Amino acid sequence: MPLTKQEFTPKQKALAINLDSTIYGTFAEIGAGQETVRHFFRAGGASQTIAKAMSAYDKNFSDAIYGKEIYNRYVTQNRLRKMLRYEVSLIEERLERKNYPKTRFFSYANTVTTINFEKTYKGHGWVGIRFQVDENEEYNEIVIHVKFRENNATLQQETIGNLGVNLIYGAFKYSDNPRRLIDSLYDDIDLDNLEIDMIDFNGPVFKYVDNRLMSLQLVKNGMTEAVIFNSDGRNRLPADMLYRKNIFAVRGSFRPVTNVNLDMFTNGLKMFMKDAECNDEETEVLFEITIANLRSDGDIDERDFLDRVDVLAKLGYTVIISNFSEYYRLIDYFASYTSKKIGIGMGVNNLLMVFDEDYYKNLSGGILEAFGKFFRKDMTVYLYPYKDVKTGELLDSNNLKVTDNLKELYKYFKLNDRIKDIIDHNPAFAEIYSREILRKITNCESGWEKDIPKSVSEMIKERGMFGYKEEVELKQFT
Structure with missing residues (x-):
């Protein structure tokens, strides 16, 4: 229709x-x-x-x-x-x-x-x-x-x-x-x-x-699965960027970008470049935001969307907006353009979601079909550890727990280097949680600045991003 x-x-x-x-x-x-x-x-x-x-x-x-x-x-x-x-x-x-x-x-x-x-x-x-x-x-x-x-x-x-x-x-x-x-x-x-x-x-x-909003319209309306624009805000053709390239991507809400995001990206990319034996010219690096993430609070807030991509642009990164709620669809998309190496930087919680069978009920082959597309030969997950809020335990690939019926599959992927821990992470970032940072920003509390890049915190304050400026003015008025 x-x-x-x-x-x-x-x-x-x-x-x-x-x-x-x-x-x-x-x-x-x-x-x-x-x-x-x-x-x-x-x-x-x-x-x-x-x-x-x-x-x-x-x-x-x-x-x-x-x-x-x-x-x-x-x-x-x-x-x-x-x-x-x-x-x-x-x-x-x-x-x-x-x-x-x-x-x-x-x-x-x-x-x-x-x-x-x-x-x-x-x-x-x-x-x-x-x-x-x-x-x-x-x-x-x-x-x-x-x-x-x-x-x-x-x-x-x-x-x-x-x-x-x-x-x-x-x-x-x-x-x-x-x-x-x-x-x-x-x-x-x-x-x-x-x-x-x-x-x-x-x-x-x-x-x-703003052509970025027009790109968002394409994905939002189902006209395409993904759009890409660079740090200058220019729309880029996915085929031109990804064709026969090594690809490293990090998915997140980036609301805002935190020191954890950058630590995951920097050290994960370093490992990927070494494993793939590639250089900058042969590799595309992408920060991905899904439509599902943009809609997490209801309909898409275009101001919030621009805040996120403006912050990533400030740091010089290329952004991909997609409708791939499941990771395997993102990998399948990348694989349609390249047969070279693909790396994904992700946290422990996201990997546990990958191993949740409930996400694959719409697939005739279930989780096995999804794994066939996700854990393909030239794809590697670079796993960033997570500190459990309740227990204080630092979770990585060695001690995270998947369901019993998937344990052997998990071991197989780990033994075959489809899952690798990011070793050189910064332990000082273990207790940085983006939701807590966002809560402090919107409530005009202090202390959040130390958990995000300095240039980003300055930008948030200067432009009143993520609700910061509006709340300050409201407090002053009341």
């Missing part, structure tokens, strides 16, 4: 654009034919909208128009942006503004590859539009990356055509409401047919849009 109740069909949307005499532009489509522009031709009135339509399918022709690509890769973000900007420059060069009063120019482009003949590769593509909302303003740009899920090339072509119409219509009708624009991309398209795993808004009309 479509994600939202759609207002118009693709044909109706194309006709609405065609009948708007202020919209005029070009179409350039590579890889799946002219699937988008045909909607506008068939709808009628296209002469008022289409200045040019082309499909530079041959690589030599494409190179002659847009220039050659490094490594001869044509289905890339760089290629798409080149196409958009080249076509807009042609519009501005060849059409005199005085002959097109009150006209908003645009250029739509896509570069895609559909499913192969053997059906071993489903295909993907880049789709974008460069457009004006006012003739006197600079151009805006929306770029998205899609992954096909259908098993038929013709169906994929129809889907990319519908998506293109939705994007063009959304750009001109919903540019003031990016969330609605994102929802509308799936009008007449089932979620099962197409995945959008990256979106980027740019330009004057989007100057107040």
Whole structure:
């Protein structure tokens, strides 16, 4: 089913654009034919909208128009942006503004590859539009990356055509409401047919849009399983970052980042790099937050979300937001991009959750199926010890207790180095608990600063993060 109740069909949307005499532009489509522009031709009135339509399918022709690509890769973000900007420059060069009063120019482009003949590769593509909302303003740009899920090339072509119409219509009708624009991309398209795993808004009309929130919208709405953005807040394509890389990840709430999180990360990564015999260039390091964690207090609080990722960005880390509540799904996701080493830094409590059979009732193969995906050959858990609040005992892989029926499996994974203790941890951090720190911050109590990085505590106070500033003002007022 479509994600939202759609207002118009693709044909109706194309006709609405065609009948708007202020919209005029070009179409350039590579890889799946002219699937988008045909909607506008068939709808009628296209002469008022289409200045040019082309499909530079041959690589030599494409190179002659847009220039050659490094490594001869044509289905890339760089290629798409080149196409958009080249076509807009042609519009501005060849059409005199005085002959097109009150006209908003645009250029739509896509570069895609559909499913192969053997059906071993489903295909993907880049789709974008460069457009004006006012003739006197600079151009805006929306770029998205899609992954096909259908098993038929013709169906994929129809889907990319519908998506293109939705994007063009959304750009001109919903540019003031990016969330609605994102929802509308799936009008007449089932979620099962197409995945959008990256979106980027740019330009004057989007100057107040935070692309990290737009990425969050993709995961929240089920349009993709995970999104990634770097410490600069820029959306990154997961395939570009993770393909054939060693991956080390730490999952947490990071509310806020504590000295325990960093100790786990630093020493776990050190062990991972040594075990994998890899360097920084061959390795991607990720801090993961799940949608389930963001929803732990009900609906997602976007301010709280930005607080968490801003803190991680301050420390220079790359963030992945996912809907993988179970660890095995995260590992399965990483393994879809790489066959190299995967390392996960986690605490004892999280490992005990991995060995809880109740988490796998939805799997036909139960916990054994989950373990087959999680404890794969090139994956290692780097375990950070936990001090039991009640007993004061320090728990690690040697003394944690799993259920009797899983003891032998646990021993097997430990003996085969799927589980390794982080030895060089700082004992002074054993009694740091993030929930207690958060409680102190929101209640304006003292003493929490020593348990988190100095730059983070300064940031929390300066920006009033995690409820700090609001509570201080409330106390002063009362």
